[in-house]
Amino acid sequence: MKMLNKNIAREFKMSLARYISVSALLMLGVFVLIGLNVTGPNMRKTAQTAYNTEQLADAKVTSTVSLSTKDRTAIKNLAGIKKTEFGYTTDTVIKNTKHALRVQSNPKTLSKLTITKGHRATTAKQIVLSDKLRGQYKLGDHITVAAGKSNGSTGLTHKTFTIVGFATSTEYLKKDSLGSTSLGSGTLYGFAYTTTGAFSSTKPNVARLAFTNSKGAAYSTAYEHYATKQVDKLQKKLNRRNRARVAKLRQDLTKQINDAETNIAKNTTAITNAETELSAAQSQLDTQMIQAKAAQSSSTVATLTIKQQALDQQRAKLKTQKQALKDARGKLTEAKSSKRQLKDVTLTIASRNDFNEGYNNYGEDAARIDALGKSFPAFFFLIAILVSFTTMRRMVEEKRIEMGTLRALGYTKGQVMREFLVYSVTTAVTGTVLGSILGLLVLPRIIFRAYTANFNFSNLQLALHPEFIAAGFALALFSTVLASWLAAHSSLKTITAELMLPKPPVSGSLILLERITPIWMRMSFSHKVTARNLFRYKGRMLMTIIGVAGATALMITGFGIRDSLNTIIDRQFGQISQYDLVTVYNPNAEKSEVTSARETITKSNTVKHYSSAHFANVYATDNDSNSREDISLIVPSSASQLDRYIKLRDYKTNKKMTLSNNGAIVSQKLAKLQNVNVGDTFTIKEADGTSHKIRVAGITKMYAGHSIYMSKAYYNQVYDTKVTANAYLVTLKHATDKSVNAFAAKFNRTSAAVQTVQSKETKKTITNILSNLNNLILVLVLSASLLSLVVLYTLTNINVSERVRELSTLKVLGFYPKEVLMYIYRETNILTGAGIIVGIGVGYAFHAYIMALLPPATAMVAPGLTWINIIISVGLTIVFSLIVMFMMNRKIQSVDMLEALKSVD
Numbered sequence: 001m002k003m004l005n006k007n008i009a010r011e012f013k014m015s016l017a018r019y020i021s022v023s024a025l026l027m028l029g030v031f032v033l034i035g036l037n038v039t040g041p042n043m044r045k046t047a048q049t050a051y052n053t054e055q056l057a058d059a060k061v062t063s064t065v066s067l068s069t070k071d072r073t074a075i076k077n078l079a080g081i082k083k084t085e086f087g088y089t090t091d092t093v094i095k096n097t098k099h100a101l102r103v104q105s106n107p108k109t110l111s112k113l114t115i116t117k118g119h120r121a122t123t124a125k126q127i128v129l130s131d132k133l134r135g136q137y138k139l140g141d142h143i144t145v146a147a148g149k150s151n152g153s154t155g156l157t158h159k160t161f162t163i164v165g166f167a168t169s170t171e172y173l174k175k176d177s178l179g180s181t182s183l184g185s186g187t188l189y190g191f192a193y194t195t196t197g198a199f200s201s202t203k204p205n206v207a208r209l210a211f212t213n214s215k216g217a218a219y220s221t222a223y224e225h226y227a228t229k230q231v232d233k234l235q236k237k238l239n240r241r242n243r244a245r246v247a248k249l250r251q252d253l254t255k256q257i258n259d260a261e262t263n264i265a266k267n268t269t270a271i272t273n274a275e276t277e278l279s280a281a282q283s284q285l286d287t288q289m290i291q292a293k294a295a296q297s298s299s300t301v302a303t304l305t306i307k308q309q310a311l312d313q314q315r316a317k318l319k320t321q322k323q324a325l326k327d328a329r330g331k332l333t334e335a336k337s338s339k340r341q342l343k344d345v346t347l348t349i350a351s352r353n354d355f356n357e358g359y360n361n362y363g364e365d366a367a368r369i370d371a372l373g374k375s376f377p378a379f380f381f382l383i384a385i386l387v388s389f390t391t392m393r394r395m396v397e398e399k400r401i402e403m404g405t406l407r408a409l410g411y412t413k414g415q416v417m418r419e420f421l422v423y424s425v426t427t428a429v430t431g432t433v434l435g436s437i438l439g440l441l442v443l444p445r446i447i448f449r450a451y452t453a454n455f456n457f458s459n460l461q462l463a464l465h466p467e468f469i470a471a472g473f474a475l476a477l478f479s480t481v482l483a484s485w486l487a488a489h490s491s492l493k494t495i496t497a498e499l500m501l502p503k504p505p506v507s508g509s510l511i512l513l514e515r516i517t518p519i520w521m522r523m524s525f526s527h528k529v530t531a532r533n534l535f536r537y538k539g540r541m542l543m544t545i546i547g548v549a550g551a552t553a554l555m556i557t558g559f560g561i562r563d564s565l566n567t568i569i570d571r572q573f574g575q576i577s578q579y580d581l582v583t584v585y586n587p588n589a590e591k592s593e594v595t596s597a598r599e600t601i602t603k604s605n606t607v608k609h610y611s612s613a614h615f616a617n618v619y620a621t622d623n624d625s626n627s628r629e630d631i632s633l634i635v636p637s638s639a640s641q642l643d644r645y646i647k648l649r650d651y652k653t654n655k656k657m658t659l660s661n662n663g664a665i666v667s668q669k670l671a672k673l674q675n676v677n678v679g680d681t682f683t684i685k686e687a688d689g690t691s692h693k694i695r696v697a698g699i700t701k702m703y704a705g706h707s708i709y710m711s712k713a714y715y716n717q718v719y720d721t722k723v724t725a726n727a728y729l730v731t732l733k734h735a736t737d738k739s740v741n742a743f744a745a746k747f748n749r750t751s752a753a754v755q756t757v758q759s760k761e762t763k764k765t766i767t768n769i770l771s772n773l774n775n776l777i778l779v780l781v782l783s784a785s786l787l788s789l790v791v792l793y794t795l796t797n798i799n800v801s802e803r804v805r806e807l808s809t810l811k812v813l814g815f816y817p818k819e820v821l822m823y824i825y826r827e828t829n830i831l832t833g834a835g836i837i838v839g840i841g842v843g844y845a846f847h848a849y850i851m852a853l854l855p856p857a858t859a860m861v862a863p864g865l866t867w868i869n870i871i872i873s874v875g876l877t878i879v880f881s882l883i884v885m886f887m888m889n890r891k892i893q894s895v896d897m898l899e900a901l902k903s904v905d
Contacts, residue, residue: 001769004406004411004415004418004419006480007402008418008419008422008423011399011419011423012423012426015395015464017797018395019423019426019427019430019730019793020409020798021391021790021793021794022391022427022431022799023383023427023430024371024431024786024790025383025431025433025787025790025791025794026384026388026427026428026430026431026432026435026476026479026480027430027431027432027434027435027438028380028384028397028435028473028698028783028786028787028790029380029381029383029384029385029431029435029475030431030432030434030435030436030439030472030473030475030476031434031438031783032333032376032377032390032439032443032783033373033377033380033381033435033438033468033471033472033475034373034374034436034439034440034443034465034468034469034472035438035439035440035442035444035447036153036369036373036374036377036443036826037042037370037377037465037468037469038439038440038444038463038465039221039366039369039425039443039444039447039448040367040369040370040372041366041463041465041493042444042448042461042462043362043366043369043448043451043452043460044195044217044218044219044363044366044458045461045463045610046448046457046460046461047170047218047457048217048218048219049461050170050457051170051218051373052740054111054112054114054169054170055109055111055112055207056110056111056170056171056218056352056356057109057110057111057208057210057229057352058206058209058211058227058352058847059076059083059208059209059211059230059231059349059350059352059355060206060208060209060349060350060355061207061209061238061347061348061349062143062184062346062347062348062350062355063205063206063345063346063347063348064203064344064345064346065345066088066201066203066204066205067203067204067205067207068245069071069095070241070245071241071245071347072086072204072207074237074238074241074514075207075209075238077236078209078234078237078238079233079237080211080212080213080230080233081209081210081211081233082211082212083109083110083209083232084207084208084209084210084822085107085108085109085110085207085208085482085556086204086206086207086208087104087105087107087196087204088104088196088199088201088204088205088206089102089103089104089105089205089206090102090154090199091103091105091148091181091182091188092145092146092147092148092155092156092183093145093146093148093183093184094143094144094145094189095144095146096462097182097184098148098184098741098742098745099185099187099189099315099858100148100183100184100185100186100187100189100192101145101183101188101189101190101191101192102178102179102181102188102192103127103145103156103191103192103193103194103198104191104192104193104194104196104206105193105194105195105196105198105199105204105573106120106121106193106194106539107208109168110207110209111169112169112870113167113168113169113193114167114168114169115128115133115166115167116164116165116166116167116168117131117133117134117139117165118139118163118164118165118166118351119165120164120165120193121164121165121194121195121198122164122195123159123195123197123839123869124157124158124159124194124195124197124198124521124871125162125198125795126161126162126163126164126194126195127143127161127162127163127164127166127192127193127198127432128163128164128165128166128167128192128193128194129143129163129166129167129169129190129191129192129819130167130168130169130178130190130191130192131166131167131182131456132170132175132190132192133166133540133872134135134166137163137656138163138395138614139163139164139166140162140163140781141162141163141282142160142161142162142163142768143160143161143163144159144160144161145160145161146159148181148183148184148748148749149181149183149539149748149749149751150596150749150750151750151751152751153200155199155200155201156194156198156199156200157197157198157199157200158161159197161192161194161198161651162771165868167193167354168456168812169191170356170359170456171189171355171356172356172357172358172365172456173357173358173361173455173456173457174357174361174454174455174456175360175454175455176357176454176764176768177358177454177761177764178190178191178309178357179357179767180437180746180755181401182281182753182754182755182756183748184744185741185742185744185745185748185758186581186744186746186755186756186757186758186761186782187738187761190866211227211230211656213226213610214226214227218352218359218363221520224353224627225540227351227352227353227776228351228353228621228627228628228795230351231349231350231351231354232689234349235348235349235688236689237646238347238348238349238688239689240611241347241716242345242346242347245345245347245733246343246345248805248858249345249449249577254566256858260331261670262663262720263328264325264328264329266640267321267324267797267869268325271318271321271322272327274314274318274321274896275318277454278311278314278315280401280604281311282311282528284305285308285311288304289301289304289308292304292724295765296854298799299620300446308548311545314582327816332449333590335779338456338886342457342643343588344586344588346687346688347409348687348688348839353627354628354630357791358455358456358493359666360378360627361453362452364450364587364856364857366451367800368739368853368854369451369776370858371853371854372776372780372850373432373621374853375846375849375850375853376554376557376603376758378680378779378786379550379553379554379720379846380554380783380787381475382490382550382733383546383547383550383551383787384479384496384787384793385475385478385479386543386547387469387543387547387790387794387825388427388479388480388797389479389480389482389483389494390483390540390543390795390798391483391548391794391798392420392424392479392480392483392484392487392559392661393483393484393486393747394798394801395420395484396420396484396487396491397491397503397775397834398801399419399420400491400499400502400503401499401500401502401565403416403488403491403492403499404496404497404499404500404501406499407492407496407499408496408500411898413492416488416492417485417488417489417492420484420485420487421481421484421485421905423484424477424481424483424484424485425477425478425480425481425840426475427480428479428480428858429473429474429476429479431476432469432472432473432476435472436460436472438721439468439470440462440464440473440863441462443779444460444462445460446776446779447776447779450774450776451776452766461518472633484564490590491742501658511531511532511535511686513531525827526823526826527826528563529823530823530826530827532831533684533827534707534827534830534831537799540795540799541831543795544792544795544828544831544835545831545834545835546835546838547791547792547795547833547835548788548791548834548835548836548838548839548877549793549835549838549839549842550787550839550842551785551787551788551791551838551839551877552788552835552836552839552840552842552843552873552874553783553839553840553842553846553875554780554781554784554787554843554846554879555719555781555784555785555788555843555872555873555877556839556840556843556844556847556865556869556870556873557780557846557847557850557877558780558781558842559777559781559864559872559873560843560847560851560866560867561847561850561851561854562774562777562846562850563779563865563869564855564861565766565855565868567861568703568704568766568859568860568861569704569751569763569766569767570899571701571703572702572703572704572763572766573704573759573763574760575647575703575757576646576649576702576703577645577646577704577729577759578645578646578647578731578759579645579646579729579731579759580730580731580732580735580758580759581729581732581743581756581757581758581759582613582632582634582727582728582729582730582755582756582757583597583600583728583730583741583744583747583753583755583756584615584726584727584752584753584754584755584756584757585597585598585726585727585750585752585753585754586726586753586889587673587724587725587726587752588724589751589752590752591749593750593752594752596750596751596752597750597751597752598728598754600746600747600750601728601730601747604746606732606733606734606739606742607730607731607743608731608732609644609645609730609731610728610729610730610731611636611637611638611641611642611644611728612636612637612638612725612727612728613634613635613636613637613725613728613729614631614634614637614712614715614723614724614725614726614727615632615634615635615726615727615757616633616686617630617631617632617633617687618631618633618684618685618686618708619631619684620670620673620674620675620682620683620684620685621683621685622673622675627857629670629673629674629706629858630706630858631684631707632705632706632707632708632757633684633706633707633708633710634646634708634710634727635709635710635711635712635715635723636659636705636709636711636729637712637725638685639658639659639711640714642659642709643656644731646707646709646729648665648698648700648702649700649707650698650699650700650701651668651699651700654701657698657700659709659710659711659714660697660698660711660712660714660737661713661714661717662695662697662714663694663695663696663697663698663714664694664695664696664697664708664709664710664714664718665697665698665699665700665708665709665710666696666698666699666700666708667699667700667702667705667706667707667708667860668699668700668701668702668860669702669706669858669859669860670702670706670707670708671696671856672860673706673857676696677696677699678696678698678699679696679698679790680695680696681693681695681697682694682696682722683698684708692718692719693718694708694718701860702860703859703860703861704762704763704766704858704859704860705762705858706858718744726754729879730743737760740760741752743760744756744758766859768774770876778800780826785876785880788876788877788880789880789883789884790882791886792828792832792881792884793884795828796824796825796828796884796885796888797888797891799824799827799828800824800891800892802889803824806823807820807823807824807892808900811822817889817892817893819854820893821885821889821892821893823887824888824892825888828881828884828885829881832877832878832881834875836878837875839873839877840870843865843870843873844865847865857903
């Protein structure tokens with residue numbers, strides 16, 4: 001037994017290169033398998049811990065007007081709600097800037113803060129800012145806020161606050177995109193918290209809710225499905241409450257307007273009569289004063305002077321009454337405007353996916369990594385298994401004579417097989433241990449840092465995930481132990497005398513090329529030998545082609561992911577979206593306010609082009625998904641001008657599309673998610689859940705965002721109401737980030753401004769996704785490159801080891817070192833070339849598959865590959881082949897000719 005153990009130890013020492021190469025192959029397979037499959041769950045676990053710590057609300061109710069006692073009672077009584085917390089929120093701007101700041105009351109039990117420095121606000125003059133602003137402010141500084149609208153209010157009792165702390169909140173997960181607002185540049189710059197006493201209103205305007213039974217953790221299918229169904233059900237109840245309060249508001253306003261109009265009419269008549277009487281009295285008094293002064297009657301003048309003073313007092317009183325009448329008319333106008341805007345009063349509920357933009361984005365990022373985990377490891381392990389299988393079988397064949405000798409000495413088959421099983425298990429354990437360590441600790445952290453650069457998560461929670469370690473180990477054992485056991489078991493069936501002899505070489509046969517006499521006769525001896533050897537060792541030929549093809553395909557796919565996602569920006573913002581921003585206003589506001597908002601666009605000297613349109617935010621849902629697609633609905637006032645701002649092109653033919661009166665034009669990704677084609681119908685919903693069924697008249701190319709375009713006639717048909725323009729598509733003369741933000745801020749200063757949608761914000765979101773993927777792609781490409789190098793080395797090493805006697809014969813016959821090298825490497829070059837060609841095709845197909853899974857829900861990418869990508873991938877494979885050739889050259893030249901050519905008899 002000691003001899004067997006020594007023999008096993010000697011085998012490890014003598015075949016160290018083979019041990020390292022097989023272990024490296026298995027390590028790469030386990031590394032990618034575990035790394036990609038555990039990162040998504042780890043990311044979700046990290047977020048779930050943060051959500052549980054802060055008790056992130058499951059849903060949020062928002063209202064365009066303050067919540068009355070009846071509103072709050074209705075919300076508290078909603079079914080399926082465990083906890084309700086009401087709060088205050090108002091949007092302001094930081095004084096002398098265009099930066100919008102959302103100020104909220106301190107949460108008590110739901111969506112709590114995490115203080116990163118300082119303490120919570122305890123008085124109405126203290127404030128806590130978002131941690132992002134820590135570099136611009138410090139504790140003890142003062143910050144002054146202002147109303148973002150002309151003649152508007154901050155909604156706060158104070159304008160200047162003392163900064164007492166900085167905090168993060170899971171309601172605002174992202175650092176760069178906190179949400180949209182109707183103030184400043186249109187996007188929130190930061191958020192802040194203070195006490196309820198800092199708000200001028202005595203009624204809250206927001207409610208946070210916790211479900212009674214959330215059915216699972218955040219991002220789980222059970223939780224998301226339950227949240228979606230619960231929110232849809234509760235929205236219907238809130239709609240009934242909203243209709244009741246709108247009716248009450250309409251009744252109150254109607255009474256207020258009627259009473260005001262009656263009082264104004266009455267007071268107007270009274271003031272008119274008083275002015276007439278006062279004018280007549282003043283005329284009479286003036287005549288009497290002239291007469292008294294002419295008669296020089298001082299007593300009469302004195303009496304008349306007293307009467308004049310009384311008239312002056314009456315005139316002052318009348319002036320006050322006229323001012324009161326003017327104020328009453330102003331309030332009447334305001335009441336009428338409020339009544340016109342009653343249809344804009346909403347009471348809506350949203351789940352985490354909808355009120356928390358970062359929540360949904362983070363979940364999508366984790367899901368994208370899951371998608372990679374279901375595809376890339378399969379490729380890695382397939383190649384690793386094939387090559388490891390070949391290597392271990394070759395090891396058994398090399399030890400054939402040794403196996404025969406041991407059997408002749410009386411060792412059992414199990415004892416003889418022990419060496420191969422120990423070797424196989426050891427390589428599997430080594431590869432699994434190293435791959436598991438890297439896959440559990442290194443790759444998840446790399447991906448997490450890349451994906452959470454824009455999120456407020458600092459540390460990734462790691463977990464052991466034994467199921468993936470077990471799966472990796474099982475695959476490693478399958479690719480080594482099974483191969484060596486099958487080969488050894490087959491060899492040990494041979495009688496011992498034959499086993500002690502070398503295995504006869506594979507017999508050659510006539511190949512197809514030999515039948516093409518004109519070509520065959522012109523080939524040199526070396527080339528003929530190469531051609532025969534390629535088909536003589538068909539197993540090794542297939543292994544090399546498959547190994548090289550797989551590694552090349554992985555590199556092409558890795559580079560291709562970046563190329564395809566980069567096309568989103570170029571195609572969407574270079575070819576399709578030609579506008580800089582959409583400015584949305586409230587057409588039901590006071591006429592003067594609407595005029596002011598419009599003139600900000602129509603009379604601006606910085607605007608190059610503008611076109612009127614109706615703009616609305618709608619959404620669509622899918623029964624197979626728990627998320628919803630947010631959609632921009634655009635109805636141009638002039639359909640002929642739309643092409644100047646948005647290029648609608650058929651997604652198949654690329655032909656220009658025009659709006660139809662029998663249906664809407666839908667963006668390509670939205671049509672795909674809704675599973676509709678031209679002529680089909682699907683349902684879109686408004687914020688309160690009101691649904692409308694639309695017919696798809698055309699599908700347009702759109703690489704970022706979901707959009708629907710309708711003609712005015714079709715809109716009127718779908719909504720059963722006349723469309724009203726409420727927006728402008730705007731192109732600026734000089735569209736820089738600074739100028740677009742400045743223009744958006746100028747528009748948002750007007751009272752009627754509702755929203756600004758900047759195309760650069762969508763571009764910024766896609767750019768962030770690209771930057772997040774770059775590090776991940778780099779890891780995948782490096783892993784694929786290393787895989788390619790190891791595969792080429794392993795298979796070439798097997799080829800050289802199998803043919804040592806051939807090489808020795810060539811050297812004895814006087815072949816030059818270069819000729820001996822090319823005798824082997826000419827075959828390798830041909831097989832590498834064939835593998836590259838196959839790899840390009842496989843890479844194209846695999847890349848198309850990945851791009852169907854990887855992009856975010858709001859983006860559509862073209863799966864095509866660039867020539868630069870293919871050239872780089874092929875170039876790297878060739879470089880690795882040359883590196884292996886250099887390494888093998890030393891081994892070939894160091895072959896001991898005499899030892900190799902000795903007879904084995």
